[in-house]
Amino acid sequence: MSNPLPPAPAPRDAAFWARPMTKITVEAVPAGAVNLNVDGHTIVSPLQGFGALWQKTYRVRLPGVTTSAADVMRVWKENFPKFQPPGNHFYPPSTGIDPGRVIFIDSTLPIFPGLPGLIPIAAGVVVIYEDDECFTVMTPDGFPESGWNTFSVTDEAGVPVAQVQSLARAADPVYEFGMYLMGGAEMQEKTWQHVLTALAAYFGVAGQVQMHKVCLDPRWQWREARNLWRNAALRTFFYLPVALARKALRR
Amino acid sequence: MATKMLETALRRHGDVAILDLTGEIDGFADEVLNAAYAAAEQTAPRAILLNFKGVDYINSTGIALIVGLLAQARRAGRKLLTCHLGPHYTEIFQITRLADFMSLYPDEASALAQDS
DSSP states (O other), rough: OOOOOOOOOTTTTTGOOOGOSOOOOOOOOTTTTOSSOTOOOEEETTTTSOOOEEEEEEEEEEETTTTTTTHHHHHHHTTTTTSSSSTTEEEEEEEEOOOOOOOEEEEEEEESTSOOOOOOEEEEEEEEEOSSSSSEEEEEETEEEEEEEEEEEETTTTTTEEEEEEEEEEHHHHHHHHHHHHHHHHHHHHHHHHHHHHHHHHHTTOOOOEEEEEEOOOOOOOOGGGGGGGHHHHHHHHHHHHHHHHHHHHH | OOOOOOOEEEEEEEEEEEEEEEEEESSSHHHHHHHHHHHHHOOSSSEEEEEEEEEEEHHHHHHHHHHHHHHHHTTOEEEEEEEEHHHHHHHHHTTTTTGGGGGEEHHHHHHHHHHO
């Protein structure tokens, strides 16, 4: 009698990926975060949004820093909210940035290029991949962009290089309008430049952030225009007065 | 752990270009994968089949590279197929929603038969 073949070993990246999910399930909401536009939503890929598909890469070199790439990434994960610009609040889970977990975001969207953000948005992203030197978050439907951001640190000839790479398109026509006519894209680019500059400053480096952007698909995907119904900014806009009224009535 | 740089080989079966992929698909695979895809496109195939039989590691940067290929294929009106992903990477393609846009086949024969 022949013995059955042993099961094939799992690929070594297996532990780094989130488990499959049809809907996002929020297990715990960090203090200060608003659980809106995340729980029960589905995550969406860069192919499921409405607007042009952009790949934007931001890099900062950390010359003179002898810390390993993995240790730079550990610092980045631990201080992820602190490295954000003012007005951009990130709430990672108390357990850390782990695959399958939600990072809540409380931010604002601009109404005109060059002006600070005014339109509130409460949302979040899901960590779909995490290892010692990188992690990737994916957006839920309703988020301004459909797609993901990958945060990584690599060692290039002994110099740690930190990078943010986004691969995304505006989720619906309103967001596309906001991205390219109201300053949303500019604000987003400033955000990641700020984050990398703050990370470099943590290590005592006056970082020069390099940005490279390429449009992978300039077309609008009109069949995705219906995503407008899940628009997180519109939902937040209508939710906030209701939440404030409820709070006032409870007093 | 030493990484296994991605290697590719291009074959043709009828009007389908087949790219055999061997090694790891991560950020270091960028140039190799894009050059191989460009070479496949130059043969003006109706579809391009990515054969993952020799792939034993894909991280999220690697998945982003595949999204880039998919965007190019969709823009050119060309089908992008996959085979030999195995259960783990099939799951990853489902998590990342790539499976919504690509046909995943268990092996090369079924990919070519279904797509003929």
